[in-house]
C-alpha cells in the first residue's frame with residue numbers, strides 16, 4: 270500500500286534444497302523445512318483451542334488461497350474460511366423457500382438483537398423496503414448461524430469488517446460468536462496493485478468445469494495459439510474435464526479500473542483497522558523489493574512467468590521462464606512471492622502471537 274511498508278519476514282532456508290511449490294508433496298516438505306517446529310507447536314495448541322483470524326486485504330489479495338494452504342498443512346477439518354459476502358448471498362437464495370425461510374426466521378428470533386426491529390430487518394433483507402440498509406447486527410447473526418455449523422474450528426473471517434462502522438464490532442466479534450476464550454488476530458495482507466491488475470487482465474475460466482487460471486501467471490499445461498486473433502489461450506487440463514478453451518470475461522481487459530472504487534475503500538478500511546489496539550496483528554507481504562531480495566527469500570519462492578512466443582516459420586510455440594518484476598505501490602521494483610512463501614510468513618507470526 271502506498272506509504273506503508275510491512276516488515277520483511279525472512280523465509281530463506283539454510284539447506285540449499287529447492288522445492289517446486291506447485292506440487293502438494295513438495296509443499297509439505299517445504300513447509301516442514303521452513304516452519305516445522307512452529308507447525309508442531311501450533312498443532313498442539315489447536316488440539317485444545319482455536320483462534321479467529323480477520324483477513325484484511327484488498328479484493329483479489331489471495332485471502333482464500335492462504336486459508337486453503339493453512340488447511341492443507343493443518344488438515345481439512347481444522348479450519349473454515351468464511352466469506353461474509355458469500356454467507357449473505359447464500360442466505361439470499363433461501364428467499365423463495367418457505368421451509369428454509371421459516372428456519373431462518375426462528376434462528377433470528379432467538380439470536381438477533383439490534384436497533385431496528387427484526388421485522389424491519391427482514392423487510393430490508395427481502396428487498397421489500399429498500400430505504401433500509403441491512404443492519405450489521407442482522408449480518409452478524411447470519412454469520413453466527415454459519416459459524417454454529419463449524420464449532421471447534423479455526424475461523425478465517427473474510428469480508429468483516431467491511432466498512433468503517435463495522436470496525437468496532439470486530440473488537441467484540443469473538444464474544445458475539447461464542448469464541449470468547451479463543452485468541453483473535455488481524456491479518457493484514459499487502460500486495461502491489463500491479464499484481465491485482467494482472468490477476469484481473471489475464472484471468473480465464475473453463476466454461477465447462479469453472480476452473481480458473483491465468484494466461485500469464487498460472488497457465489495450464491496446454492497452451493495454444495490463435496492465429497486469427499494473434500493471441501495465446503489455454504485449454505483446460507483438469508483431469509476430470511475436457512481440453513476446452515478457457516475464456517476471459519468481457520471488461521477484464523480494463524484490469525484495476527474495474528474495481529478502483531472498491532480497492533480504495535478496502536485500503537482506507539485496512540489503514541483504519543491497523544490503528545486498533547488490543548488485538549494482535551500479523552503482516553503479510555506478497556512482494557519484496559528486488560534489491561537485496563535473496564538475503565531474505567529463496568529464489569524458488571519468487572514468482573516466475575512463462576513467456577510464450579509464436580514461431581511463425583515452424584508453426585510452433587516456444588516458451589521460456591523469465592523473472593517477473595512488478596512495481597509496488599510506491600514504485601519500488603519488487604518480486605511477487607508465491608502463496609506458500611506468504612503462508613510461511615503467516616505461520617511464523619502466528620506462532621509468536623499464540624505460543625511465544
Ligand SMILES: [Zn+2]
Pocket residue numbers: 475476477478479480505506507510511513
Ligand atoms: Zn474444465
